[in-house]
Amino acid sequence: MNILKITREKFQDFLIGMQKHGEVHIPKRKTETTYVYDIMDSPDEIAYEYLRTILPVKKYFIKPKEKLIKYSFDSGFSIDLEDPDKKVIIFGLHPCDINSLKILDLAFSGKYVDPYYFNRRKNTVIFGLGCMPDEKCFCRSMGTDHVTDGYDLYFNDLGDFFLVNVGSSLGDDFIKEFSDLFEKPEPEDIDIYIEKRNLRAKSFKLQLDVSDLPYILDIERESEVWNELGNKCLCCGSCSMVCPTCYCFNIFDTIDLDGKSGERYRQWDTCLSKDYTLVAGGHVFRKNRADRVKNRYYHKQHGFVEEYGRPSCTGCGRCIQFCPTKIHVVEVLNKVMGKS
Amino acid sequence: MNKPKVGIYGLTSCAGDQLVILNCEDELLKIASKLDIIDWVMAQSKNDETTPLDVALVEGVVAQQRDIDLLKKVRNRAKLVIAIGTCACFGGVAAMKNQIPREVMKAEVYGDNIDFIDSVKAQPIGSFIKVDYRLPGCPIEKDQLIQMISSLCLGDLPEILNIPVCMECKMRENACLVVEKGVVCCGSLTVAGCNARCPSHNVPCSGCHGPIEETHYDANVLMFKQAGLTRKDIEQKMSMFSTPAWMQEKLMEEIKDESK
Amino acid sequence: MKVNKNIHIPHLGRVEGHGGIEIDIKDGEPIKVNLDIYEGSRFYEVLVLGKYYYEVPSIISRVCAICSASHTLAAQMAIENAFGVEVSKRTEFLRGLLIHGGMIESHSLHLAALVLPDLLGYDGVLNMAKDYPKEVSIALELKKLGNTLQELIGGRAIHPINALIGGFGKIPTKQELLSLKNSLSKGLEHALILADLFKTFKISDYAESPTIYAALEPRDKTRYSFLGDYIITSLNERFPKEEFRKICHEGVVKHSHAKQSLYSGKPFMTGALARINLNGEKYLHGKAKEIQEQLLPNLPSQNILHNNTAQMIELIHSIERALQLVDLIINEGLEPEDLAEFEVHAGKGVGALEAPRGTLYHYYEIDDEGKIVEADIVTPTAQNLANCEKDLRVSIENLINEPKEYLEFKLEMVARAYDPCISCAVHLVKLNKS
Amino acid sequence: MLRHSALDHTLKAKVRNPYLPHLARIVRIDRAVQDNYVFYFRFEDPKIAETFDYNPGQFLEITVLGTGEAPISLSSSPTRKGIVETCVRRMGRVTNALYRLKENNVVGIRGPFGNGYPVEELKGQNVLMVAGGLGMAPIRSLLNYILDRRYEFNDVYLLYGARYPEDLLFKEELTLLSQRADVNCLLAVEQSYNLPGNPIWNGKIGLVTDLFDYLPELDVSSTYAVICGPPIFYKFVLERLLKLKFSKNRILMSLERRMECGIGKCGHCAIGYKYTCLDGPVFTYWDAVNLPELL
Numbered sequence A: 001m002n003i004l005k006i007t008r009e010k011f012q013d014f015l016i017g018m019q020k021h022g023e024v025h026i027p028k029r030k031t032e033t034t035y036v037y038d039i040m041d042s043p044d045e046i047a048y049e050y051l052r053t054i055l056p057v058k059k060y061f062i063k064p065k066e067k068l069i070k071y072s073f074d075s076g077f078s079i080d081l082e083d084p085d086k087k088v089i090i091f092g093l094h095p096c097d098i099n100s101l102k103i104l105d106l107a108f109s110g111k112y113v114d115p116y117y118f119n120r121r122k123n124t125v126i127f128g129l130g131c132m133p134d135e136k137c138f139c140r141s142m143g144t145d146h147v148t149d150g151y152d153l154y155f156n157d158l159g160d161f162f163l164v165n166v167g168s169s170l171g172d173d174f175i176k177e178f179s180d181l182f183e184k185p186e187p188e189d190i191d192i193y194i195e196k197r198n199l200r201a202k203s204f205k206l207q208l209d210v211s212d213l214p215y216i217l218d219i220e221r222e223s224e225v226w227n228e229l230g231n232k233c234l235c236c237g238s239c240s241m242v243c244p245t246c247y248c249f250n251i252f253d254t255i256d257l258d259g260k261s262g263e264r265y266r267q268w269d270t271c272l273s274k275d276y277t278l279v280a281g282g283h284v285f286r287k288n289r290a291d292r293v294k295n296r297y298y299h300k301q302h303g304f305v306e307e308y309g310r311p312s313c314t315g316c317g318r319c320i321q322f323c324p325t326k327i328h329v330v331e332v333l334n335k336v337m338g339k340s
Numbered sequence B: 001m002n003k004p005k006v007g008i009y010g011l012t013s014c015a016g017d018q019l020v021i022l023n024c025e026d027e028l029l030k031i032a033s034k035l036d037i038i039d040w041v042m043a044q045s046k047n048d049e050t051t052p053l054d055v056a057l058v059e060g061v062v063a064q065q066r067d068i069d070l071l072k073k074v075r076n077r078a079k080l081v082i083a084i085g086t087c088a089c090f091g092g093v094a095a096m097k098n099q100i101p102r103e104v105m106k107a108e109v110y111g112d113n114i115d116f117i118d119s120v121k122a123q124p125i126g127s128f129i130k131v132d133y134r135l136p137g138c139p140i141e142k143d144q145l146i147q148m149i150s151s152l153c154l155g156d157l158p159e160i161l162n163i164p165v166c167m168e169c170k171m172r173e174n175a176c177l178v179v180e181k182g183v184v185c186c187g188s189l190t191v192a193g194c195n196a197r198c199p200s201h202n203v204p205c206s207g208c209h210g211p212i213e214e215t216h217y218d219a220n221v222l223m224f225k226q227a228g229l230t231r232k233d234i235e236q237k238m239s240m241f242s243t244p245a246w247m248q249e250k251l252m253e254e255i256k257d258e259s260k
Numbered sequence C: 001m002k003v004n005k006n007i008h009i010p011h012l013g014r015v016e017g018h019g020g021i022e023i024d025i026k027d028g029e030p031i032k033v034n035l036d037i038y039e040g041s042r043f044y045e046v047l048v049l050g051k052y053y054y055e056v057p058s059i060i061s062r063v064c065a066i067c068s069a070s071h072t073l074a075a076q077m078a079i080e081n082a083f084g085v086e087v088s089k090r091t092e093f094l095r096g097l098l099i100h101g102g103m104i105e106s107h108s109l110h111l112a113a114l115v116l117p118d119l120l121g122y123d124g125v126l127n128m129a130k131d132y133p134k135e136v137s138i139a140l141e142l143k144k145l146g147n148t149l150q151e152l153i154g155g156r157a158i159h160p161i162n163a164l165i166g167g168f169g170k171i172p173t174k175q176e177l178l179s180l181k182n183s184l185s186k187g188l189e190h191a192l193i194l195a196d197l198f199k200t201f202k203i204s205d206y207a208e209s210p211t212i213y214a215a216l217e218p219r220d221k222t223r224y225s226f227l228g229d230y231i232i233t234s235l236n237e238r239f240p241k242e243e244f245r246k247i248c249h250e251g252v253v254k255h256s257h258a259k260q261s262l263y264s265g266k267p268f269m270t271g272a273l274a275r276i277n278l279n280g281e282k283y284l285h286g287k288a289k290e291i292q293e294q295l296l297p298n299l300p301s302q303n304i305l306h307n308n309t310a311q312m313i314e315l316i317h318s319i320e321r322a323l324q325l326v327d328l329i330i331n332e333g334l335e336p337e338d339l340a341e342f343e344v345h346a347g348k349g350v351g352a353l354e355a356p357r358g359t360l361y362h363y364y365e366i367d368d369e370g371k372i373v374e375a376d377i378v379t380p381t382a383q384n385l386a387n388c389e390k391d392l393r394v395s396i397e398n399l400i401n402e403p404k405e406y407l408e409f410k411l412e413m414v415a416r417a418y419d420p421c422i423s424c425a426v427h428l429v430k431l432n433k434s
Numbered sequence D: 001m002l003r004h005s006a007l008d009h010t011l012k013a014k015v016r017n018p019y020l021p022h023l024a025r026i027v028r029i030d031r032a033v034q035d036n037y038v039f040y041f042r043f044e045d046p047k048i049a050e051t052f053d054y055n056p057g058q059f060l061e062i063t064v065l066g067t068g069e070a071p072i073s074l075s076s077s078p079t080r081k082g083i084v085e086t087c088v089r090r091m092g093r094v095t096n097a098l099y100r101l102k103e104n105n106v107v108g109i110r111g112p113f114g115n116g117y118p119v120e121e122l123k124g125q126n127v128l129m130v131a132g133g134l135g136m137a138p139i140r141s142l143l144n145y146i147l148d149r150r151y152e153f154n155d156v157y158l159l160y161g162a163r164y165p166e167d168l169l170f171k172e173e174l175t176l177l178s179q180r181a182d183v184n185c186l187l188a189v190e191q192s193y194n195l196p197g198n199p200i201w202n203g204k205i206g207l208v209t210d211l212f213d214y215l216p217e218l219d220v221s222s223t224y225a226v227i228c229g230p231p232i233f234y235k236f237v238l239e240r241l242l243k244l245k246f247s248k249n250r251i252l253m254s255l256e257r258r259m260e261c262g263i264g265k266c267g268h269c270a271i272g273y274k275y276t277c278l279d280g281p282v283f284t285y286w287d288a289v290n291l292p293e294l295l
């Protein structure tokens, strides 16, 4: 693997230089406790200390609400992508974020491939950023705390400088283009990295043993925990919206006032909502809140494992931070496993 | 369907939803060409008060006998009756203190011994007639209104996504006010449609669009109590306005249950 | 010839809310002249009793959609007055902008949908649009401008949510303000075109009669304004807004859900014409001043039909002033700001401002916990009702020999000239509380 | 896990968009059964019209322009090209809007989606089809497929029940079929009023399960039961089949779930790790028992 180094100052120049390749997006502070990915006006806005944004990077690939097709009564259906060639460079993805994209890649491939998703995927450059976990991170338990691919460049923040991993041919091109900004790391630099890495490994406080979790879930379908959870959950859907790997959506059509043409949209949905399983005639398959909350956990930790061999949760902790009623995924699952 | 014949009516209200129709400045002339608006007291002085209607849009709450009479007349005339605005759909602000007898209110406001003021307990129009469709909002949202009119011209009515304000709030990437500031926000009880207007302005939702079909008062009460708010606070804040008709009753039940 | 007529206009068309006119004429004398208001009662004063002070503005805003920004601000100012809250300069500018937004929206709606069709002989704006597409689209553009402004500052065109006690929830961005400025400049051109159309009208004088006028004196004594702390009248009196009850002796009238105000036993008028009569000559500047000199050179006017002309002048003033305010706000900086801090304690407060239809007063008494124990709201339409009935009487006397239909139309025009906001009028004012 | 590859993304961005419907024209509407019309469509693009291929048991996503989309089973057989047929019950927004359309109007069609019946597996076997109400819609596709290749299958049975004689879908067709020697077709209605003007019902009266009594002895080890109907129907039919000692994976049933996309993306129809739209709508009863919530 190709490893380089760049100082903090030069890194800022690098990002400014990258603006000629597309819109550069970075993590910014939004409120006292929250961050968002947003377009960079100046590199001074970068919140290097950030751990999780409110919305994950999925927002760049499946927009909260996006147009799928337009139609007219005269000429039928057609695809109408806004800005199909827009290039975006996102800086600041932590390993869990990069892994979340790899999980979404799975969901949007398969027998039918989602061209909207992959068009944006193709047009997006991914720059990773190393991190130091807080008490809500459990990516280590989910096996998403490190990455060896899935990014173009990866920056390990080591104080005065970043250690840079090159993860793709495109990343390599950028290094060549800005070769005067990057340098070869010294052995001491690698030592600093190893030290930081060890510190990070010791810093994970939250743990979830997922080795036989799907099996436990299978036999604990009727656990009292789900009912308790059902009573507490507002079914507000926040957890799904902020989850990097929740990708459900609704489809609906609009019609123009002239009555001759219209558009078809998709919009994020959540399995926590009652109408999620509503079919004509009014039957709802998951009537109880408990069944719905349970479904979210089962799809992530059970269904996805059976389908793809790994859970779809990345341990990012967003649903823990943003649940208004403080439902804590790890505490819940530990409780189900009898380890409260 | 050719041009539907439409009547637009206001019962007791602030006229806000009718004003929203007039506020569609860019679309108004087109709307006028798509709909045959034959009866609309607020916007035109020559009105047809007898021809059968394809669609009647009714705004406002029933607060007097005159409203009931008008409503029944409209129902008889119209194939479709659509409630526009939270007052017509759910009772709105005016229904906030329905537990106080109207007699007492009258006396408070007009003084004793006044008997000519015709006033009944404020109720949504669904308490009196069959309502075919509800477009909530205090006032209604322009884009939803235009979508409804477009659909009506085709002979349809649009689907209203039954999701809470919270979802739109997160889709706009707002920090949750409950999490961040510990305030009472009615987002999870309220049907989306406003694009989470208030939380996007750092103001908690007070439920002006009315309830989602499935309101989880129990979980909300539990949550706010855990956040250290007293029962009285929760009750007061959650029945703040517009939602009282639906909220207060169920909420009181919940709070009563809690005390067991 | 002795004339007997019964005129009953059951639905006063094209006014906000539900009203009608009932008139009986016997032997050439109007024996009964009632402006009938039968919008249902919503008991707002009772609804807010026991509510926390911070809930009041958004409840009270529902009194009336078209005046919702005025009601929201009046309530907020009254509550701030009770607690002694000092708001920042930028907040004051933003509030000013919001008021102008309401003014632009309301005046252009009234002019476009109600006044112009009357003057040009149409039953409504939709029919008028067929022959006057340009004028109608200009008026709609102006209306939209007012709404855009209210949406940007208030968070919503009707029932603002962003205006709060002590400040604003979210401050608009520079980009938003600059694009607003653009729209305002374009709006000014449009408004001047509309004013040119006004110059071609001959306003008839059948309703002219001596009238008492009342308005707020501009707080900033250098320019025309809708904010002030003193009430002034055409009887040359001046008293603080806290004494608003002096001018608004309210009484319940048998035929109506609204109440009427009398000043020293006499009807009086508040609204655009009152403001222009009392403050126009002294305080107007810029294009608004020019237009006033062209359209209403001889102030004061005693003709209520000139109220619409006065609205035209104010429309131009509001756009001009909004343009200045945008610059002032940008100068103050656009960083987020916490709401003004204050302590909740028992108190009383009055909020007064010039709403599109006239002076609006809110009064609240608050207890130690911050709950409302008494509320009183006096709306312009309620204040104007008695005067309107007076003008109707005068008109009948002048037009008594005209055919019934013509007379009906002319009377409706008088009522509409007030731009009556019936939802406001029936907010129901508290009286004789023991 | 998949390795990140830019090339992979580029290729995937270029696939045919599975969300994009084709225009199709309504060539005929059979209004024989109230609120259960049969729609006959022909794709506007002649090439698609000729080549459109599918499995019995698959479904389409039909768009009514201006209103929306709904998943609807194919009722026609791929052995008869050119026209696709669906039987649609009037239920809500989209189906109502479809009922407003007339012959010669256009709709949008995506598909075919879903797995459909495992026809290759059924070949050389006895096939017992049991349908209740609208469940006849997908079964009819399989039935016609089998009739067109009758020689490839062993004994064929069809049991079909509806509430009233007026509710029987494809009644004429099926009545003719009951006269054929190579198919054992039994029809039953729950009630018959013999209303004036309606032809007199000479068939059986009772529940579809009662028709099992008229079946000859079945060799369940070489028979597939293909069943489709409302939830209550499944309950009783399954009871009968299990009594006959059918293996659970020889019972094929169609399931209904809410679907938005039809292509395994929107999540709504997922049950555990199965997507009704990809892995279904046809499931074996074994799957059904083992997927919680499936029934």
Ligand SMILES: Cc1cc2nc3c(=O)[nH]c(=O)nc-3n(C[C@H](O)[C@H](O)[C@H](O)COP(=O)(O)OP(=O)(O)OC[C@H]3O[C@@H](n4cnc5c(N)ncnc54)[C@H](O)[C@@H]3O)c2cc1C
Binding pocket: A278, A279, A280, A281, D059, D069, D070, D071, D072, D073, D074, D086, D087, D088, D089, D090, D091, D092, D093, D094, D095, D096, D134, D137, D138, D255, D256, D257, D258, D259, D260, D281
């Ligand atoms: C695989 C499959 C095959 C089907 N085959 C047929 C058929 O051959 N004939 C027939 O008449 N019906 C069939 N249905 C049912 C049909 O899809 C629904 O009746 C139809 O979607 C109702 O839509 P609506 O807008 O008219 O009803 P509404 O009740 O107005 O629909 C409201 C919402 O619920 C969703 N929805 C409601 N019911 C269903 C449902 N059953 N499946 C998926 N989404 C639903 C719609 O997407 C819509 O968003 C089938 C359903 C599935 C899943």
Ligand code: SF4
Binding pocket: A239, A242, A243, A244, A245, A246, A300, A312, A313, A314, A315, A316, A317, A318, A319, A320, A329
């Ligand atoms: S389930 Fe929670 S922790 Fe897991 S990926 Fe989703 S938001 Fe993150």
Ligand code: SF4
Binding pocket: A232, A233, A234, A235, A236, A237, A238, A239, A240, A272, A293, A322, A323, A324, A325, A326, A327
């Ligand atoms: S965020 Fe919390 S309360 Fe909301 S749906 Fe998710 S688990 Fe339930």
Ligand code: SF4
Binding pocket: B165, B190, B191, B194, B195, B196, B197, B198, B199, B204, B205, B206, B207, B208, B209, B210, C161
């Ligand atoms: S956030 Fe709540 S109160 Fe605000 S506009 Fe939306 S529904 Fe109304």
